[in-house]
Amino acid sequence: MKKLTAVTMPDKEYMLPGNRSCVGCGLSIAYRHGLKALGDSVILTVPASCLTVLQGMYPVSSMLVPCLNTAFETTAASAAGIRAGLDALGKRDVTVVGWAGDGGTSDIGIQALSGAAERNTDFIYICYDNEGYMNTGTQRSGSTPYGAVTSTCPSGKLEHKKDMPMIMAAHNIPYVATVSPSYPIDLYEKFTTAKHMKGTRYLHLLIPCPPGWGYDPRYTVKIGRMAVLCGMFDLYEIINGKLSFYGPSLRIATGEPREPVEAYIRAQNRYRDVSMEVVEMLQEWVDKKWESYKKMGYCETD
Amino acid sequence: MSIEKKGDCMTCAEKVLIMTGNHAAAYAVKLCDVQVISAYPITPQSPVVEKLMEFVESGEMKAEYVAVESEHSAITVCISASVVGARVFTASCANGLALMHEMLHWAAGTRLPIVMAIPNRAVAAPWNILNDQQDSISQRDTGWMQIYCRNNQEILDTVIQAYRIAETVMAPVMVCYDGYVLSHTLMPVNMPDEKLVREYLPPYRPHTVLDPKSPRNINPVTLADPRMNAEGVLCHGYMELRSLLQKSLLGSVSVVAEAGREFGRIFGREYGIYDSYRTEDADLLMVSIGSLASEAMDTVDNMRAAGMKIGVMHLRLYRPFPAEVIAKAVRETGCRGVAVLEKNVSYGYEGAVCSDLKAALFDHGVDVFAHSYILGLGGRNVSVSDIEEALNRSYGYLEKKGPDRIKGQEWINCRV
Numbered sequence: 001m002k003k004l005t006a007v008t009m010p011d012k013e014y015m016l017p018g019n020r021s022c023v024g025c026g027l028s029i030a031y032r033h034g035l036k037a038l039g040d041s042v043i044l045t046v047p048a049s050c051l052t053v054l055q056g057m058y059p060v061s062s063m064l065v066p067c068l069n070t071a072f073e074t075t076a077a078s079a080a081g082i083r084a085g086l087d088a089l090g091k092r093d094v095t096v097v098g099w100a101g102d103g104g105t106s107d108i109g110i111q112a113l114s115g116a117a118e119r120n121t122d123f124i125y126i127c128y129d130n131e132g133y134m135n136t137g138t139q140r141s142g143s144t145p146y147g148a149v150t151s152t153c154p155s156g157k158l159e160h161k162k163d164m165p166m167i168m169a170a171h172n173i174p175y176v177a178t179v180s181p182s183y184p185i186d187l188y189e190k191f192t193t194a195k196h197m198k199g200t201r202y203l204h205l206l207i208p209c210p211p212g213w214g215y216d217p218r219y220t221v222k223i224g225r226m227a228v229l230c231g232m233f234d235l236y237e238i239i240n241g242k243l244s245f246y247g248p249s250l251r252i253a254t255g256e257p258r259e260p261v262e263a264y265i266r267a268q269n270r271y272r273d274v275s276m277e278v279v280e281m282l283q284e285w286v287d288k289k290w291e292s293y294k295k296m297g298y299c300e301t302d
Numbered sequence: 303m304s305i306e307k308k309g310d311c312m313t314c315a316e317k318v319l320i321m322t323g324n325h326a327a328a329y330a331v332k333l334c335d336v337q338v339i340s341a342y343p344i345t346p347q348s349p350v351v352e353k354l355m356e357f358v359e360s361g362e363m364k365a366e367y368v369a370v371e372s373e374h375s376a377i378t379v380c381i382s383a384s385v386v387g388a389r390v391f392t393a394s395c396a397n398g399l400a401l402m403h404e405m406l407h408w409a410a411g412t413r414l415p416i417v418m419a420i421p422n423r424a425v426a427a428p429w430n431i432l433n434d435q436q437d438s439i440s441q442r443d444t445g446w447m448q449i450y451c452r453n454n455q456e457i458l459d460t461v462i463q464a465y466r467i468a469e470t471v472m473a474p475v476m477v478c479y480d481g482y483v484l485s486h487t488l489m490p491v492n493m494p495d496e497k498l499v500r501e502y503l504p505p506y507r508p509h510t511v512l513d514p515k516s517p518r519n520i521n522p523v524t525l526a527d528p529r530m531n532a533e534g535v536l537c538h539g540y541m542e543l544r545s546l547l548q549k550s551l552l553g554s555v556s557v558v559a560e561a562g563r564e565f566g567r568i569f570g571r572e573y574g575i576y577d578s579y580r581t582e583d584a585d586l587l588m589v590s591i592g593s594l595a596s597e598a599m600d601t602v603d604n605m606r607a608a609g610m611k612i613g614v615m616h617l618r619l620y621r622p623f624p625a626e627v628i629a630k631a632v633r634e635t636g637c638r639g640v641a642v643l644e645k646n647v648s649y650g651y652e653g654a655v656c657s658d659l660k661a662a663l664f665d666h667g668v669d670v671f672a673h674s675y676i677l678g679l680g681g682r683n684v685s686v687s688d689i690e691e692a693l694n695r696s697y698g699y700l701e702k703k704g705p706d707r708i709k710g711q712e713w714i715n716c717r718v
Contacts, residue, residue: 041514045382058524059537066512068385069521070378071404077375081340081382082512084366088337088388094514112378115371 004185010036019062021054024217026207026224027128028054029181031099034126035065037191042095043086045070045078047109049101050135051128073108075100076116079123095124095195102129102143106164117171120199124191127164128205134212145232146285147278148213148270156274160285168202169238175201177237181208182224186246190237206233214269223267231258231286236298243298252290253299261286316492316569323484326454326491327393327419327477328353330461332363333499334417337388340368340379344398345431346421346481351393373398377405377416384414385520386513389465389506392416395481396423396437403441406474410445410547412521413509415468417461418446420478421485422592422645424680432681433481434645435592439654445547447471447554448621450591451479452577454489459571462494463561466503470561471554473547478620480593480645482681494569502568551622558619575624576631580606581613586697587637587670589615591655594643594684601689612693613637623658629666639707640672641696643689643714647676652711671699674711688715 014035021028027050035042044067046052052069056062070078079098086094100109105127113125132150133139140150142162149156169176175197177190187205194201208223210216215223227233228248235249245253252258261283265271271278293299321329327350331339339358341351357363366388368379373394380390394402399420409416420438424430438448449464451457457479464475479485512520527539538546559575566572579599581587588598595616605612613635617628632640640663642656651657656674663670675692678684692714699707 043386043512043514052523055519055522057529058519058522059529059531059535061519061522063519064517066514066517067519067522068382068512069519070382071408074375074378074405077370077378078382080368080370080375081338081379081384082386084338084340084368084379085383085386085388085390088366088383089386091386111371112375115375118371119369 004188006184009033009188012036014064016062016064019054020056021050022211022217024210024220025050025054026130026181026209026220027051029184029220030128030179030187030205030207033181033184033188034191035063037188038095038097038195041093042097043068043082044097044099045075045082047075047100047104048072048135049104050130051099051101053135072104074112075104075109076113076121076125079125080116080119080121083121083123096122097124097126099126099128101135102127102131102164103133103141106142106162114171117168117173117200117202120173122198122200124194124201124203126203126205128207129164130207130209130212131161132212134209138212146282147265147274149272150270156278165202165204171200172241173200173202174198175237175239177203178233178235179203179205180224180228180233180235181205182221182228183235183247186235193237212270214272215267219267223264226259226264226267229259230261230264231290232261232264232282245298253293258286258290316494318490318492320488321454321491322349322486322488323454323457323479324349324421324486325353326458327461328357329493330458331391332357333494333496334462334465334503335389335500336365336391338366338368338380338383338390339392340370340376340383340390341392341394342370342373342376342398344373344394344396346423346485347393347395347398347419349485350419350421373401374405377402377409380416381405381409381412381414384416384508385412385510387506387508387511390416391418393419393421395420396425396431399437399441400425403444406441406444406446408521409474411543413472413547414474415465415472415506416474417464417468418474418476419457419461420476421481422478423481430680433483434679434681435478435480436646436679438476438478439646441476442621442654445473445551446621447473447475447551447619449475449477449558449619450617451477451484452593452596452616454484454487454491455571457484458491459565459569459573462499462503463565463573466561467554467557469506470557471550472509473551473554478592483593498568502565554622555619555624555627573618575619575627577616577618578631579614581615581635583611584613584635584637585611585639585700586693587613587615587632587635587640588689588693589617589640589642589655589659590644591617591620592645594645594678597684597686598643598689601686601693604686605690605693610697612697617655620655623662625662625665628659629662629668632663632670633666633668637670638700639670639696641675641693642672643675643677643692645678656711671707673699673709675714676711677714682715
């Protein structure tokens with residue numbers, strides 16, 4: 001098989017131009033490349049989120065995949081219903097995909113998701129994590145990082161973000177992966193891996209959001225890279241319990257130094273007033289996270 | 303547990319089984335070839351879904367059973383499975399039904415023919431697991447149809463009719479029956495022949511199928527006003543779509559009537575919009591929903607024997623509210639007053655059925671009084687004397703005129 005590059009990726013577009021995403025939307029990049037990897041035989045279900053808006057308002061739509069919009073907390077249950085209906089009708093070859101935001105996943109939707117994962121429902125769950133309720137005006141979610149200002153924590157959040165991929169890994173599902181739209185080849189490959197597996201597969205995407213995070217839209221890809229290079233967000237996959245790092249995260253795991261978090265923090269207006277103390281706390285959070293990776297034996301190279 | 307007994311039906315040889323109301327609902331679901339079942343256990347609904355799980359695991363029934371982690375997910379699974387083209391079923395009550403509330407709107411708004419069995423139970427707080435009808439009555443404004451049953455045979459027959467009705471109207475249907483009073487009480491039930499059920503109920507044909515071969519975006523954001531599509535055709539706004547649901551529901555009274563008539567033709571048991579007992583020449587009419595109307599027949603016999611002209615009307619169809627049919631039926635009895643006895647309250651006013659009935663009578667110029675009586679909440683026993691007490695009170699108003707006939711709602715056998 002030819003090595004996958006930006007040039008050898010399939011030409012077919014499932015996301016049409018003229019959608020309603022914001023300028024510089026990280027979700028658009030992930031959505032476009034993710035759908036290419038998922039291919040033709042897919043049914044999506046989407047809760048209240050930016051994606052609802054991106055896909056367009058009745059009676060027009062900007063995508064070429066069938067989609068059932070559903071209530072905020074129901075993505076995984078909705079996917080389970082689509083799966084059950086398709087199975088009952090003998091349409092087992094269709095891939096069912098739930099695609100929700102971080103609020104819809106780690107806050108209001110975690111119950112239905114945990115239930116579906118416990119049942120090992122055969123579907124792919126995608127959480128696009130822009131670290132807050134960005135579609136409703138930038139409110140805090142369980143996935144907002146420490147120190148970030150949102151409209152419901154105007155002085156900066158006082159708690160660290162929930163580790164959603166590890167919560168999902170604790171369900172012992174066949175596949176958990178973290179993905180960044182700044183690394184589209186890695187994104188495409190992980191979507192493809194997920195597609196060819198059975199059972200509950202969970203992909204966690206860190207999605208830079210210009211209006212929510214406060215940076216110039218042209219820097220979306222750069223901000224996404226900075227998050228990975230400083231170790232705030234790490235690229236890995238867990239197959240049947242085994243964690244493997246990818247790309248820059250693999251290099252960090254094998255001894256390359258991480259960038260300091262400060263540059264990443266200072267590049268975003270949501271951290272505009274944070275003191276050096278907060279920067280140090282975030283650095284400490286990252287350091288501890290990487291220490292625990294080491295303790296768990298994830299950083300050993302094969 | 304079901305005990306087999308030989309028996310005959312009017313038009314076909316039907317087996318007679320002794321079973322609870324919950325099992326009657328489960329047997330009906332099996333007869334309807336339901337393809338996806340999803341439910342979460344709650345007392346007194348659990349035996350419905352336990353029986354269905356037995357059918358599925360034994361291979362007696364070919365269906366997907368999704369054992370979800372909440373009622374909210376149960377109804378969501380039903381919605382999505384119905385969208386891809388499967389015939390679906392769920393059952394719940396009380397707090398579980400209340401948890402479903404948001405998705406009940408989604409089910410009706412998506413125009414899905416979901417059928418749900420509801421063994422009616424009181425809603426907390428405080429905790430109570432026994433029977434009243436507050437749970438389903440509290441869901442009356444969600445766009446679901448509601449049919450109430452008086453006995454276990456009606457439960458089985460109504461579930462079968464519910465699929466036919468739902469798939470004709472393209473609206474979901476709740477089949478409601480009193481928890482314990484029917485759900486856990488053994489009664490003889492005639493089991494319809496499965497071939498005849500298939501004749502009565504053709505396979506489900508969805509109005510829209512979610513299929514990768516013809517991608518659609520179902521239930522996207524829809525603005526209030528109509529909007530042009532890519533071909534320049536003006537399409538409905540939110541308000542038009544909601545109005546179509548209302549129009550279908552209002553027009554569905556005749557669908558329910560037809561489904562009941564046709565059921566009678568095939569199975570020998572005809573069903574209508576309402577049931578009457580000794581209503582001819584009645585001065586006072588007792589109106590109720592569910593098993594209370596059944597129990598009231600004995601009371602009425604006693605009171606008739608004592609010279610009081612009283613009849614009973616059971617409202618089988620509560621949503622859509624068959625205003626015209628009921629007003630006409632009340633007028634035709636020539637009664638002067640109606641006493642509505644019900645196991646629910648619209649808190650801050652009166653029994654919900656009473657309010658609806660009053661509105662229907664007012665609209666259709668039927669000049670009778672209608673009094674609201676609340677009884678049997680949280681499983682409080684309703685005795686013959688309780689029903690008698692309510693009817694006696696209203697009977698005393700028959701000679702009154704004008705505003706003197708008006709009376710506030712009363713709670714029977716409540717010691718506050």
